[in-house]
Structure formats: C-alpha cells, structure tokens
Amino acid sequence: MSRSPFPLRLGAAFVLAAALGACAGTPATVSAGHGQATAPAPTGYLQGAAIPDSLALSPPPPAPGSAWAALDDAVARQALALRDSARFRQAHTDADLRFPTGAGQFSCALGVPVDAARTPALYRLLQRSLIDASAATRAAKNHYKRPRPFMVNGEPTCTPDDEPHLRGSGSYPSGHTAIGWAWALILSEIAPERATALLERGRNYGHSRLVCNVHWYSDVQQGQAMGAAVVARLHDNAEFRADLAAARREIAATPAQALPMPRDCAAEDAVLATDLPEAR
Template sequence: MKKKSILSLIIAMFLSSNIAFAQQSDKVYLTADEVPNAVYWLPSPPAPGSSQFMYDISQYYWGKQQRLDTLRAQKAIREAAYEVADMVPQFCSAFGMEISKQKTPAIYKVVERAVLTIRLSATKPKATYMRKRPYVYFNEPTLVPAEEEELRTNGSYPSGHTVRGWGMALLLCEINPAAQDALFKLGYEWGQSRVIAGFHWQSDVDASRMLAAACYARLHTCKPFLDDMAAAKKEFEKLSR
C-alpha cells in the first residue's frame, strides 16, 4: 500500500472513532460536517524552522518556567480536566453560581451539549495535521505524566482542551454577562495551562480560541441550541432573584 493511502486510512479511522462518540444526536447540536471546517479556513500549524515555530519554542520554555510557581503548576494540572462534568465545577466561582445537573439542569444541559459540539470542530484538523506535541518533540516530561502515553499519538493542533475551555467561557458569559471578565480570564488561562503543562504549542492554543469562537457563532444558527440557551437564561434569572 502506498504511503499516501496509508495516511488517508489513518485519518479516516481517526475521524470515524472520534466522531462516532461526539456525534450522537442527544449529545451535540451539530454534526462534524456542520461545524466550521478549520482545515479549510485556519492556517496550518507553523513549519519547523519558521519564525512562528521559534515563537512556539520560546513559549514552551516560558511554560516550563511557570511550573516553578507551585500554585500555577497545580492550576495547570487541574485544568487538564477534559470531561464537561470535571470542568464545570472549576467555572462555578467565576460564573457566580453553582452549576450542576441537580441545581441548574437547564444551564448544565446547554453547556454540556454545546461544549461537546464545539469540541467536535477540532477533530478534522487534528487528524489532518497530526502535529507532534511539544513534550514529544523535546522528549521531556509533562505536568500530567498519566496522560502522556495516550496523547503521544493524538494531534497537537488545535488543542481540544482549549477549545472546550474557551467555548465554556463564551457560553457562560452569554448566560451571565456580568461575570464576563472573570469567565474570560479563566477561559484564557485554561488554554495557557496546556502550554505550561507541556502538551501544546502556543500556536495550537491560539488557533483553538479562534475555532471555539467560530463554532460558538455557528451554534447561534441552530434552533435547538437557541431554545436551550433561552431556557438556561430563564433559569439563571429565576435563581438570581
């Protein structure tokens, strides 16, 4: 089998396995083909030797320096959380209200389904570029050793964690605009934590924020999302009173 054919097969297998989970109708608002296709409109990751890649390298060393700050390192480890159920509790303080399936079912529902939808938009570019992660490139440890083996063969560009974190900040800000500054600060730091932990290049993180924003805009053309968001806002207003 030719090298190109093998690569095409690998990409197809990667897409099918990732899309199958996230594309269940009860979990997402849009399919993988309906969310913005980043392969078409986002630039490809910086090429080794380019000035952009040199910046990525300098940010990798910046991230290692941040690990010397124990509190910041611990924060980066906490923000390695990937599942919505593990992320939501970390956003409650910035949001100004406890978010849970029991106490805020409408808010939790729209956040969960929308974040999973936004995350789906990273699948195609990850499979297409299969960029080597910084800890693999430098053959150095990360802040979360238990995840290194699994992510070694998972593309670095864009960052799925950043897409989720920035997407969650956007969603919660729409529900509670008064908390916008705290939410966006947390959402931004969530992405930087991936650089600090050693799992992503800075350009991965920067691209992910653009991708999350594009998918967030696309969600506003989806009636089920708009209906759920309206219910979430109504629930927030009621609980705030």
C-alpha cells in the same frame, strides 16, 4: 485582551467516551446491568456540515525556523519554568473535562456552582457544546498530526497518565482550548455582567495547556479561533438557542455566591494571576 501575533482564522481534548460516540453520529448508551440501559449519552447540537471544518479554517502550524515557531518555543520555555508550581497544579485541575467535574471549571468566574441538580439547563448546554467544540478541531488534528511539546522537549506533563493517549492525538489546534473558549463566550452571553471574568478564565484555561506541556502557543491560539467558530454556528441551532435561554433564566434566578462553590475561588484567582508574559 491583547492581540496575538499569530494569525487567527475562524472556522485530544479529553472528552467523555459517550461524547466521542455521539460525535461519530451514533448516540451511545451505558449498560445498567441485567440487560438494562440508561438514557442515551448526550450528543452535540451540530451535525455533519454544520460542524466548522478546522482543516479548511486553520492555516498550517508554524513552519520550523519561522518567527511563529520561535514564539512557540519561547512560550514553551516560560511554561516549563512553572513546573511543580501552583499554576502547574491548576493546569492539572483544568485538564479534567469529564462530567460532572468538567461542568464546574468556570464556576468561580461565573459566581455560581454548575451541576446537574441545580443548573440542569446549563449543565446540558456545557455538555453538548463540549462535544461540538471537540469535533470541530478533529480534522486539522488528524491532518497535521503535530507532535506535542512534551514529545519534543522530553519534559513531564501535568497529566502523566494521559501521555500515551496524547502521543496519538495531534497537537494543533488545541481541543481543550476550543472547548474552554466556546464555554467562555457562551457563559458571557448568559451572565454578561461577568463577561470580563469569564473571558479571562477562557484565556487562562487555554494557557493551562501550555503550562501542562501538552500544547504549543499556536495550538492554543487556533483553538480559540475554532471555539469562536463553533459558537457562531451554534446560534443557528434552535435546540442550542432554547437551552441558552433556559440557562439564562437559571442563572438569573441564582444570586451570585449564594451557594457553596465546588472549589476555593480566591485561591484559584490568585493562581491564575500567574500567567505567561509572552502569551498575554
């Protein structure tokens, strides 16, 4: 993987409503009708000060007129050229982090379909780490309130229905990227023989936010840094370590490509090979 010129310092996203409640510290429940409630919604592994502080760990976003801002603009222009392409449609697919759909975003790179029935430990691991990675970007997002590319260039996004929400959510750092990179790192530990494919998928997952016209390149770079910071903190959490070990056992017991995949992996691989030259 090539080095980015943007300085990385280790330590929004579309998250389940339950996850947002969990990040606020109050586990949510969903009514089943007639006064009955389902099980509590999932919560993150990390609480309070254990969540990396993106405001402390992130430099300010690039200043107007700086070399970093010029790179952001150059990558944004390249991304706009992919509008209405297969890569643009892939960015739309990648935007969906709602479970159960979100659990399958890395299935092709992993070589195993991920769902609550067949891989419950991994499904739980992805759900809970999503909440942590999303929470870790919030302080900087709320502080900098950086306008997103579509708010500046006036061009469409790959998720027009989400634009009203996105206008009120800061662009820097990218929450989707933090989640995707955290997942790529975690999955690389679970299936080290597929680490290259998983890390490439993590990189391309962040780049989908550029193609979607909802994030700048520096947002994505710092999102990766926050995702890595989250994974570093997760390794100090006993519940995470237990779920990680359980997920390893699940995947080891499932031969690669032995089950039908939730998407056309050959087509996805071909589309993701179309990347942004300035962002590699």
